Amino acid sequence: MGDYPSRSENAVTGDPGVAPRHTRAAGTGVSPSSYDEPPIGGGGALPRKKSFSMESGFRGLSVAAGAMVLVIIVAIAVFLISKAIPALGANTENFLTYTRWFPNESNPAFGIAALAFGTVLTSIIALIVAVPISLGIALFLSHYAPKSLATPLGFTIDLLAAVPSVVFGLWGRDVFQQPVNDFSVWLNKYFSWIPIFGGEGPFGQSIMLGGLVLAIMVLPIVTSLSREVFQQTPGMNEEAALALGATRWEMIRIAVIPYGRPGVIAAVMLGLGRALGETIALALTLGLVFNISFNIIEIGGNSVAANIATTFGEANETGRGALIASGLVLFAITLVVNMAARAIIYRRREFRDSAA
Amino acid sequence: MAKRIEASNVSSYYGSFKAIDSISMTVEPKTITALIGPSGCGKSTFLRSINRMHEVLPNARIEGSLTIDDQNIYDPDVDVTAVRRLIGMVFQRPNPFPTMSIYENVVAGLKLNGVKKKSLLDDAAEQSLKAANLWNEVKDRLSRPGAGLSGGQQQRLCIARTIAVEPQVVLMDEPCSALDPISTLAIEDLMFKLKDRFTIIIVTHNMQQAARVSDKTGFFSIDKTGDPGRLIEYDDTQKIFSNPTEKKTEDYITGRFG
Numbered sequence: 001m002g003d004y005p006s007r008s009e010n011a012v013t014g015d016p017g018v019a020p021r022h023t024r025a026a027g028t029g030v031s032p033s034s035y036d037e038p039p040i041g042g043g044g045a046l047p048r049k050k051s052f053s054m055e056s057g058f059r060g061l062s063v064a065a066g067a068m069v070l071v072i073i074v075a076i077a078v079f080l081i082s083k084a085i086p087a088l089g090a091n092t093e094n095f096l097t098y099t100r101w102f103p104n105e106s107n108p109a110f111g112i113a114a115l116a117f118g119t120v121l122t123s124i125i126a127l128i129v130a131v132p133i134s135l136g137i138a139l140f141l142s143h144y145a146p147k148s149l150a151t152p153l154g155f156t157i158d159l160l161a162a163v164p165s166v167v168f169g170l171w172g173r174d175v176f177q178q179p180v181n182d183f184s185v186w187l188n189k190y191f192s193w194i195p196i197f198g199g200e201g202p203f204g205q206s207i208m209l210g211g212l213v214l215a216i217m218v219l220p221i222v223t224s225l226s227r228e229v230f231q232q233t234p235g236m237n238e239e240a241a242l243a244l245g246a247t248r249w250e251m252i253r254i255a256v257i258p259y260g261r262p263g264v265i266a267a268v269m270l271g272l273g274r275a276l277g278e279t280i281a282l283a284l285t286l287g288l289v290f291n292i293s294f295n296i297i298e299i300g301g302n303s304v305a306a307n308i309a310t311t312f313g314e315a316n317e318t319g320r321g322a323l324i325a326s327g328l329v330l331f332a333i334t335l336v337v338n339m340a341a342r343a344i345i346y347r348r349r350e351f352r353d354s355a356a
Numbered sequence: 357m358a359k360r361i362e363a364s365n366v367s368s369y370y371g372s373f374k375a376i377d378s379i380s381m382t383v384e385p386k387t388i389t390a391l392i393g394p395s396g397c398g399k400s401t402f403l404r405s406i407n408r409m410h411e412v413l414p415n416a417r418i419e420g421s422l423t424i425d426d427q428n429i430y431d432p433d434v435d436v437t438a439v440r441r442l443i444g445m446v447f448q449r450p451n452p453f454p455t456m457s458i459y460e461n462v463v464a465g466l467k468l469n470g471v472k473k474k475s476l477l478d479d480a481a482e483q484s485l486k487a488a489n490l491w492n493e494v495k496d497r498l499s500r501p502g503a504g505l506s507g508g509q510q511q512r513l514c515i516a517r518t519i520a521v522e523p524q525v526v527l528m529d530e531p532c533s534a535l536d537p538i539s540t541l542a543i544e545d546l547m548f549k550l551k552d553r554f555t556i557i558i559v560t561h562n563m564q565q566a567a568r569v570s571d572k573t574g575f576f577s578i579d580k581t582g583d584p585g586r587l588i589e590y591d592d593t594q595k596i597f598s599n600p601t602e603k604k605t606e607d608y609i610t611g612r613f614g
């Protein structure tokens with residue numbers, strides 16, 4: 001079947017594709033640094049490898065950079081752990097289960113429980129609120145909005161990501177607190193039979209306020225990354241879905257979302273990373289109370305990072321060691337979350353790899 | 357299960373650019389029709405106009421009328437997803453859903469139609485894969501990724517996916533252009549087999565293929581770039597390849613075309 005060469009695409013790409021390969025002298029492919037050597041056809045010896053070239057120089061540079069990262073990480077870890085251990089040794093309570101924080105007393109007593117609880121709970125609330133909204137906006141921008149609307153809207157959302165967190169914190173404390181307070185009163189009135197909305201008040205600087213402010217901070221990251229991922233869905237897969245008789249939403253469900261899933265998980269994890277590590281916005285919006293309560297509307301809540309920011313100033317030697325230990329716990333939480341995300345992404349990797 | 361397609365004075369536009377001009381042709385049920393012609397003459401555009409995939413692109417529109425068994429495909433009251441289910445399409449490049457297994461790919465269209473029962477889906481998957489001459493090669497690895505098959509197998513998987521929803525008409529846009537000669541023959545055999553059940557319209561750049569598989573052949577051409585494509589001649593394949601009426605057709609077929 002001599003038909004293939006006659007296909008127009010082949011005819012066009014075939015000729016220029018072959019020509020450069022022939023015009024380049026045969027011996028020059030040996031090493032990129034030896035273009036000035038005589039070509040192999042000249043009858044001389046094979047070109048020699050240069051003893052020093054850009055190649056080996058660059059390799060040394062990148063190996064050094066990689067090694068430096070490891071050294072720095074190990075150095076930081078050693079430093080933090082060496083500071084934390086004496087404080088933990090002086091602790092008169094169980095560090096993991098005790099909820100209160102008195103590291104500066106003569107009998108230091110401090111525990112991470114309430115702080116870790118607050119960190120995780122505010123982050124979970126932030127994700128529950130932010131992720132559906134972000135994915136909705138991302139799909140709207142990538143597959144529904146006309147270009148004239150998607151571009152400025154996407155830009156605005158990216159701008160939101162650039163707002164410093166202290167601004168969010170102040171806004172949350174001074175502006176957003178009142179509506180959240182009113183909403184809390186309303187929730188408490190009608191839904192107090194659900195424990196998280198129970199209690200007698202006062203409401204205000206609560207886990208909910210902190211969580212919602214975090215949600216707004218996480219939203220732009222998750223939105224713009226998901227949008228990017230959704231836009232990368234191969235057009236031919238979208239067309240395949242449509243040609244099977246899918247509506248636009250069905251097309252998104254069977255082609256766009258599954259394709260973007262690993263990317264969306266990565267985006268959510270980045271958002272979670274920001275939420276877990278957020279310091280100043282939570283220090284300004286939480287009640288900074290050291291207890292564990294699932295009530296999210298009463299004044300209360302605290303977080304590891306916010307606690308470090310608010311108590312570092314008056315901490316003594318043991319107090320600083322205690323805060324460093326709490327920081328290590330935060331690091332461990334983030335690490336576990338990241339590994340879980342990687343495991344999820346890895347599980348269906350086979351499907352991604354073969355798709356490339 | 358097969359229906360007649362009738363196009364009259366179909367012109368399709370991309371924005372203000374007219375890609376095809378007044379195409380009229382009738383495609384009888386249970387036949388294979390080949391569309392041939394130089395690159396850019398609007399074969400794909402015409403094909404995509406038939407199942408309303410043309411209008412997926414922004415600013416794309418068509419004029420004229422297209423009917424399937426006397427029902428207007430472009431009737432404003434017609435559900436476009438129903439049209440696309442009735443008129444399936446196989447694309448030039450194999451495009452199985454990368455996140456789905458072989459099995460999930462084949463039943464994707466049925467699931468869209470609300471078929472949930474496992475036994476029905478299993479049956480349909482087996483039938484379609486058998487009809488697409490792929491069953492023997494994949495029956496032991498139905499849960500493996502569809503994108504992990506070879507190009508020819510992927511294309512047959514796409515054909516299986518298309519015929520699983522039992523369309524009336526199957527459109528194929530250069531289905532073999534990314535395939536080796538053996539896979540090409542496999543797909544041509546498959547077309548003969550499917551002809552009993554479906555009306556098939558195939559775009560091809562491969563003259564021998566058009567001559568081998570089709571009952572009727574339509575030759576599209578353009579006068580110069582920027583002009584809309586026209587249907588120059590549409591007749592029995594036998595006649596087109598042995599004794600075409602138009603000089604242009606003869607030039608193209610004998611390879612005397614630019």
Ligand SMILES: Nc1ncnc2c1ncn2[C@@H]1O[C@H](COP(=O)(O)OP(=O)(O)OP(=O)(O)O)[C@@H](O)[C@H]1O
Pocket residue numbers: 370373375393394395396397398399400401402413582585
């Ligand atoms: N998405 C598009 N937007 C604008 N113009 C387009 C688009 N797709 C195709 N065209 C134009 O429409 C004309 C017909 O294109 P079409 O793809 O239908 O040609 P074809 O006959 O299928 O060519 P080929 O044999 O290369 O596939 C061409 O001039 C092409 O540039």
Ligand SMILES: [Mg+2]
Pocket residue numbers: 399400401529
């Ligand atoms: Mg085409």
